[in-house]
Amino acid sequence: MIVAAVVAVAVILRPDWVDAALNADAPALPPIAAELETTRQADISGHARIVDGDGLEIGGQRIRLHGIDAFEMRQMCGANACGQASANALRHLVGGRPVDCVEMDRDRYGRSVAVCRAGGQDLGAAMVRQGHAVAYTRYSHRYVPEELAARRDNAGAWAHGFTPPEAWRRAS
Template identity: 50%
Template structure:
């Protein structure tokens, strides 16, 4: 059966997720830092690598059309796809630029690109970072009060404990297409795929009480 391909203008949801006309696409074989994730630069200073990955992808796409070839569905109902702009594989580009890692659990298609980025110290490889899958595991454990298992990484020298953003202010205040102000707490269903755009009035909160007082509400189940 021929794979489905959807073309159109794309919005970047986060470093490895695109939206084309209301359809979400998770980039196949790639895992990028999460939206609230921090990494260390060459001088050991923390920076928002998750946002940087999303901005890099957005800049790469610009105003051009994107073609996403669907290869699977993930547990969130998103289409898993290889996406291209101007014929260039965006999945490969992200990994080669060092803004994503080869998601070996699901595919080895971009291992060569990761090795290239690592050798050239591009993107996150310039300093220390926690692989995104370990970062997510650590935050889920923190939310439930359990102790996460030791992180298994290919490069222990590139790993450090997950940095906290804004002294623990990690609740995302998002404004949806209808203009509803909704906050997402770490570990919730839509947290990882929510990207905050401060230029659109979105922001981070330290507590749910603070978010509610500012006019945001919890997502409806």
Template identity: 45%
Template sequence: MLLAVLTGPSQAPAKEIIAGRASVVDGDTIEIHGQRIRFFGVDAPESRQLCQDENGDSYRCGQRAALALSDFIGRATVRCTELYRDKWRRPVAVCRAKRKDLSAWMAVQGWAIADTEYSRDYVGPEAEAKGARRGIWRGAFELPWEWRHRSRGR
């Protein structure tokens, strides 16, 4: 009876682990072994997205977010635990490098926003960055999902 409980069809599927050296695609997406992986629970500015710094000068905040992530990861092994697949069939995962949750790291550095539609896990790190005026919180910016929506309308 116990064997049936452990191996029966009602058991949740094992979560896939994807690990290796990562290439940064943008501030919330990496690629490992040719597979793109989206970070769970956060949304970073898009590569072409402009923000304003504390002086009102424009800069490519999405590009800066990607560079910050790339600099942090360096050559470290990244280990991602897939939670589900998005509508583009990309794994959405909690990824870790150097003992850090990369979604939390990006949020606390001010380069990603907590995506509360999917999780409230990163609200605290985002609030810390906002309070300290780190990353995009130093100036003005459009929320990444609003920027994407507006940009598609052009």
């Protein structure tokens, strides 16, 4: 319901953002927000070890990707092991390259919650767009356009049907 309200407001106030969001080649952020973020120095940088689909570790520091909720490692989406696929997708996106993260917050476990990039690509945006995670709208609406595009294209878990990760954790 929240996603629908956000989309309705975006369609009314900024239809160009919605059009851009549904175009896979377009940036997910309004240009000003993207510019401000890219001018910030990375708070954490280095080679990452992938923990799961929305978690990584750099130099012993645990990081959770801001604004996304990836499938849990044991989670299935139909007959598809979407939790393992999610972790593998993040591993592939990083591809052994250095990762730069801008901290947005800290979670209740003391982890950094950050927007991270590898090779200039926003890892959260790519994970959601490929259908290996969902926009975590409880905390951010940043990746809603990518989720709408993934759903439209039946990308990743959207092709199999799934229980949202947050609901799956509550039920487990």
